[in-house]
Amino acid sequence: xxxxxxxxxxxxxxxxxxxxxxxxxxxxxxxxxxxxxxxxxxxxxxxxxxxxxxxxxxxxxxxxxxxxxxxxxxxxxxxxxxxxxxxxxxxxxxxxxxxxxxxxxxxxxxxxxxxxxxxxxxxxxxxxxxxxxxxxxxxxxxxxxxxxxxxxxxxxxxxxxxxxxxxxxxxxxxxxxxxxxxxxxxxxxxxxxxxxxxxxxxxxxxxxxxxxxxxxxxxxxxxxxxxxxxxxxxxxxxxxxxxxxxxxxxxxxxxx
Amino acid sequence: xxxxxxxxxxxxxxxxxxxxxxxxxxxxxxxxxxxxxxxxxxxxxxxxxxxxxxxxxxxxxxxxxxxxxxxxxxxxxxxxxxxxxxxxxxxxxxxxxxxxxxxxxxxxxxxxxxxxxxxxxxxxxxxxxxxxxxxxxxxxxxxxxxxxxxxxxxxxxxxxxxxxxxxxxxxxxxxxxxxxxxxxx
Amino acid sequence: xxxxxxxxxxxxxxxxxxxxxxxxxxxxxxxxxxxxxxxxxxxxxxxxxxxxxxxxxxxxxxxxxxxxxxxxxxxxxxxxxxxxxxxxxxxxxxxxxxxxxxxxxxxxxxxxxxxxxxxxxxxxxxxxxxxxxxxxxxxxxxxxxxxxxxxxxxxxxxxxxxxxxxxxxxxxxxxxxxxxxxxxxxxxxxxxxxxxxxxxxxxxxxxxxxxxxxxxxxxxxxxxxxxxxxxxxxxxxxxxxxxxxxxxxxxxxxxxxxxxxxxxxxxxxxxxxxxxxxxxxxxxxxxxxxxxxxxxxxxxxxxxxxxxxxxxxxxxxxxxxxxxxxxxxxxxxxxxxxxxxxxxxxxxxxxxxxxxxxxxxxxxxxxxxxxxxxxxxxxxxxxxxxxxxxxxxxxxxxxxxxxxxxxxxxxxxxxx
Numbered sequence: 001x002x003x004x005x006x007x008x009x010x011x012x013x014x015x016x017x018x019x020x021x022x023x024x025x026x027x028x029x030x031x032x033x034x035x036x037x038x039x040x041x042x043x044x045x046x047x048x049x050x051x052x053x054x055x056x057x058x059x060x061x062x063x064x065x066x067x068x069x070x071x072x073x074x075x076x077x078x079x080x081x082x083x084x085x086x087x088x089x090x091x092x093x094x095x096x097x098x099x100x101x102x103x104x105x106x107x108x109x110x111x112x113x114x115x116x117x118x119x120x121x122x123x124x125x126x127x128x129x130x131x132x133x134x135x136x137x138x139x140x141x142x143x144x145x146x147x148x149x150x151x152x153x154x155x156x157x158x159x160x161x162x163x164x165x166x167x168x169x170x171x172x173x174x175x176x177x178x179x180x181x182x183x184x185x186x187x188x189x190x191x192x193x194x195x196x197x198x199x200x201x202x203x204x205x206x207x208x209x210x211x212x213x214x215x216x217x218x219x220x221x222x223x224x225x226x227x228x229x230x231x232x233x234x235x236x237x238x239x240x241x242x243x244x245x246x247x248x249x250x251x252x253x254x255x256x
Numbered sequence: 257x258x259x260x261x262x263x264x265x266x267x268x269x270x271x272x273x274x275x276x277x278x279x280x281x282x283x284x285x286x287x288x289x290x291x292x293x294x295x296x297x298x299x300x301x302x303x304x305x306x307x308x309x310x311x312x313x314x315x316x317x318x319x320x321x322x323x324x325x326x327x328x329x330x331x332x333x334x335x336x337x338x339x340x341x342x343x344x345x346x347x348x349x350x351x352x353x354x355x356x357x358x359x360x361x362x363x364x365x366x367x368x369x370x371x372x373x374x375x376x377x378x379x380x381x382x383x384x385x386x387x388x389x390x391x392x393x394x395x396x397x398x399x400x401x402x403x404x405x406x407x408x409x410x411x412x413x414x415x416x417x418x419x420x421x422x423x424x425x426x427x428x429x430x431x432x433x434x435x436x437x438x439x440x441x
Numbered sequence: 442x443x444x445x446x447x448x449x450x451x452x453x454x455x456x457x458x459x460x461x462x463x464x465x466x467x468x469x470x471x472x473x474x475x476x477x478x479x480x481x482x483x484x485x486x487x488x489x490x491x492x493x494x495x496x497x498x499x500x501x502x503x504x505x506x507x508x509x510x511x512x513x514x515x516x517x518x519x520x521x522x523x524x525x526x527x528x529x530x531x532x533x534x535x536x537x538x539x540x541x542x543x544x545x546x547x548x549x550x551x552x553x554x555x556x557x558x559x560x561x562x563x564x565x566x567x568x569x570x571x572x573x574x575x576x577x578x579x580x581x582x583x584x585x586x587x588x589x590x591x592x593x594x595x596x597x598x599x600x601x602x603x604x605x606x607x608x609x610x611x612x613x614x615x616x617x618x619x620x621x622x623x624x625x626x627x628x629x630x631x632x633x634x635x636x637x638x639x640x641x642x643x644x645x646x647x648x649x650x651x652x653x654x655x656x657x658x659x660x661x662x663x664x665x666x667x668x669x670x671x672x673x674x675x676x677x678x679x680x681x682x683x684x685x686x687x688x689x690x691x692x693x694x695x696x697x698x699x700x701x702x703x704x705x706x707x708x709x710x711x712x713x714x715x716x717x718x719x720x721x722x723x724x725x726x727x728x729x730x731x732x733x734x735x736x737x738x739x740x741x742x743x744x745x746x747x748x749x750x751x752x753x754x755x756x757x758x759x760x761x762x763x764x765x766x767x768x769x770x771x772x773x774x775x776x777x778x779x780x781x782x783x784x785x786x787x788x789x790x791x792x793x794x795x796x797x798x799x800x801x802x803x804x805x806x807x808x809x810x811x812x813x814x815x816x817x818x819x820x821x822x823x824x825x826x827x828x829x830x831x832x833x834x835x836x837x838x839x840x841x842x843x844x845x846x847x848x849x850x851x852x853x854x855x856x857x
Contacts, residue, residue, distance in 0.1 A: 042701055070519045074310050113310035136713070140519075143704065144712035179722070219712075222522065222529040229530070230700025236290055237696055241689030243283040248682040250279065255477065255674065287685075300526045301502050307524040 030177055032150040033157060035209070039149075039216055044227055046217050048080040053196050054214025055079065057207050060194050062138060065130065065185075067118025070139035071218050074112040078221060079214075086112045093117040131171050133184035142212070142219040149216045151177065156208035159187035313441035315433065318372065326389045328377065331440045335377035335385055336428055337401070338438075341412060346370050348399065349413035359424045363413040366427055374430055374438065375414040379403040380423035386410060401425070469655055474673035475680055476661035478842050482556075483659065483680075484687035485549040490647065491688060492542045497640050499535040507587065509633035511626045514589035515714045533703040539581050540706045541695050543729035546574060550757075555781055557769030558660040564761040566653040571757045573646050578754070580639040581727065583632040586624075590711030591721050597624045597632070599724060603737075606747040623717060663841045664769025665834065672838040723798065731795030732788055736814065738799045739807035749811070756818050763818055765826040768834065776829050784817045 038047045055076070058068070073090040081089070090110040095117050098105035110117055118137070120126035127134050145151045158177040162168045172182040189207045196202050217223070314331045316338065321327055324345075327338040341349075349363040367373055377385050381403065387393040388401035388410075396402030396409035398417045403410075408419030415424040430440040457463040506525050508517040521528040550570070553559055559567035586597045601618045605611040620627030658667060667673055674680075698705065706728055710721045726734050733750050740746035756763075771778045791810045797803040835841035 070516070070523065072307070072310065074306075075523070113307070140712040144709050146709050148709075226529060226533075226700055226703075230696065233696050233700060234693065236286075237689060237693045240283065240286050240290065241686065241693060243279065243286065244682065244686040244689045246279055247283050248686045251678050251682045255679070297527045297530060298498065298502060301528055301531050302505065303526055305506075305520070305525040305528070307520065 032147050032177065033154040034150050035153055037149055037213065037216065039213070039223055042227060042231060045224055046079065047213065049198060050210050050213045051079040051217050052081070053198065053200060054210035054212070054217075056196065057189070057194050057211040058138070058214055061188055061207075062211065063119060065119055065126075065135040066138045067120075068116045068139040068215075068218050069118055069137050071116050071221075072112070073110060073114060073116065075221060079217060083112070090114065131184065135185070138215055139218045142216045144219075149212050152215060153208055153212045155183075156187075156189060156212065157205060313439055315437060315439045317437050319436040323371075328389050329440070331376075331428060336440060337373070337375050337377040337389060337414070337425070339373045339412075341371060341373055345399065345412040349411060349415075352411070352415075358416050359422065361413075361415060361424055363415075366413050366415075366424070368430070368432060372438075373412070373414060374428065374440070375425040376428050377401075377425065379405065379408055379421055380416065380425065381406055381408055381419070381421035386425075469651075469676075470681075471675060471677040473655065473658075473676040474667070474670065475659055475676045476667060476672060476838055477674040477679075478661050478663065478838055479659060479680070479683075480662050481683075481687060482548070482552040483661075484684055485545050485552060486654075487684045488687060488691050489542065489545045489549055492538060492545055493640070493643060493647065496535065496538045496542060497644070499531055499538065500637070500640065502531055503535055504633075504637060507633075509587065509630050511589060511629055511715070514587065514629060518588045530699070533699045537695065537698045537703060537706065539584060540727070540729065541691075541698070542577065543581070545691075546577065547729070550574070551785060553660075554760075554784075555771045556660055556662060557664050557764070557766075557771070559760045560764065560769050561761070562657050563653070563660065566650060566656075567761060568758055569646055569650045569653055571754070573643055573650060574757075575754060576639055576643045576646065578730070580636055580643065581729065583636040583639075585727055586629065586632045587636060588711060589629065589715045591713045591715055591719075592708045592711040592724070594624060594715035594717065595720055595724050596726060597628065600726075601628075603747045603750075606744040608744070660769065661838060662770060662772060663835060663838055664773070665838050665841065668837045669839075725796055728792065728796070731793070732791035732814075733795075735791040735795035735807045736811045738795070739804065739811040749815075753814060756815070760818070760822075763826075764822040766829060768831050773831050773834055774825070774829055775831070777825050780817060780821050780825070783813070787813045787817070 038045055038050075073086050073093075076086050076089065077083070090112050093110040093114075093116070094107045095110045095114055096105055097108050100106055116139075120129065123134060142148050142152055147154070154177040155175060158175045160174050160176055162174045166174070168174070169182055172184060173186050174181055175183045189204055189211070191204050192202045194202055194207065200206060220226075311332070314329060314336075316327070316329050316336075318327075318338065318340070321338070321340045323340050324342050325340050328335045329338065330336070339345075346363070352363075354360045354362055363370070366375075377389070379386050382405060384403050384405035386396075386401035386403040386408070388395040394402050396418075398409050398411035400410040400412045400414060400417075402408070403419065403421065406420050408421035409417050410421075410425055411417050413424075414427075416422070428440050430438050433439050453463050503521065506517065506521045506528065508514060518532070521532050523529075525531070553567065553570070582596070582600060586593045601615055601624065604614040604618065607614065616622065618628070619625065620631060658673075661667075708725060713721075725731075733753050736753050737746045737750040740749055766774065766777070768774055771781050787810050790806065791814065794803050794807045794810065799807075835844060
């Protein structure tokens, strides 16, 4: 009985302390526009058609300023492009190679084995071209922001007019979800800014959703494999742990 | 209340023998299988990775190569010897009785177009790169290549003729994409 | 059982006569007499050992793919994640393994603290454990720098700058640690080498830890000494199967983290490549350093803060002499038990406040919690050693086990 009481004490103590603490920490956060992504959850999978639409958005809109330098053209196979399609996509990019036998650098068409060619030669060129604001590489952006895909989706949908009597800086835009609310990137998407090959209506939210899904894939291309292997592994471990409990009970039985 | 058996440990409890029953054996078997699968997945990280495998094709333009000249290109981190063979080199490679060779291969089986010999430039003995590509290089007694490490002589078909190497220079997988361009890999 | 050693024939017997490895294994892993009343908190020692092995094996495999150069360190990690076969699995196991290692070791320490495992005759055993903790902290810190993300870089900068608090020599120490005038390539390079080296030092200290353990055997939940062979059971098969089962449960939790929330304990900023020109808005160390980080920030004076933070770990070395109460286990110490649980909660509060911004009410909470942290060791323990009265202890481990069983049986019959 004594033991029970002291345990109860502890639980009550923990609750009284941690409850008000959790209230503190819930403070100044903006609620993100949470979506039901198909890649969430333990059985999460990417929707390849959405990823391909998102890739189109990336290529036609984002790629003007943002690279995805950790992704190779050959990786597009994972989202359903054929080898020939990948080759022709890669062929649209020019990459600097060399030096050749004459010791000179030269331009050549990118190969599937190359990484995606970014829009700028180096970071400083990127800054100069964008009023000093560096457009970050997008390959890891979903992993590199608190809130992940929901944050990115919210950001793309979060552009508003400046509220009245807000001291706006020049060349900055107002975004509800951006930390500090002033972002150097103008709203990148609008209705019908791309035309989808599969006939999906290219609304603002649809585009935001597709490109977010695509960037979730570039950040975690291993996600599907990870989750399916995870389910199998957990099933195996649960099974063997139950069996080990049986073994343990059997061995210990003769002590009782 | 049962009486507690405090003496268990003093008696030589035949726990091991007696209890190797079905549950024990299946549990152990399953654990070993799972551990093995995991161990393999970790060891597999040391196998060639995707980016390494992706680099396994190289295209080479042969047009600048004059007769008698050689070209070395890299393929999978190894040198590939490409030689634009002259008529005399082709005939000297052809006029050898295959039965006299240590590694019996006809010249015909080693080329796609007799003018062009494409071989992996790695000695089949212990992996050195033979001489014979550059103008001043010694080409060995048979006019092909000579491996300086342990003295293996290769002929104009890249076949081993003399020395410790057991096999001919390897032929990489390649094909002619057009008359002047080959794709290795 | 002793006869068995002599009975060995054939190859094992031949080897054993010249190199008694089989006798050693038999003695330390089979017959090794272990108190029969150990609860599941005694699983954490072997779990820590297994985790250390997992970390070393995955670490060696990672080192084969990783490049310790500021230009490509970040990219080489991404290459592991994307291109190396099962590379993501390898990295996530290693990354989350560090967290699991600390969870296990902290539980292991709290177990020792509750059951008085640091008291006579196990003082050196305990102190070796503290050495292991220190080595783990150093290893974990340097490992976190290697991916060369924003948190890696700024964590390295902040932690190495702690040494600048020391008067006169502080700046020289920091420059020396960096091998330059900022955290840069020389720093990364040496951190990688040391991160690879220190785990083997940990293995060495673990070996000593085990030698010291087997000198007197395990403590147990009653804290009573083993008085007769009736108090013990052979390690194998009883505790081997119990450890296997515990390992299964542990692996379930570990795997759930690796496969379904691999970045839950990490920080998003570490997926941004290191940028020496821009500090992230909130710098937070890995969770296992948070309580100590909170103590550091609770103190307004730089040097005192640094010293107190180090003291928070080092005070553990003194434990055997701060708590001189004759009774080991908190089970029989009504007051110590209360303070102990308060200390446990206090440690969690410290960890939580360490993750909060250092302002307003958080500073106050951090200060109160820091004061309690040290008072627990330096004031409460010595006072309780003198004044805490305890009731009658069971006469032996067997007697304690019996009365517990009796309680349980009578309770059950009441319930009926």
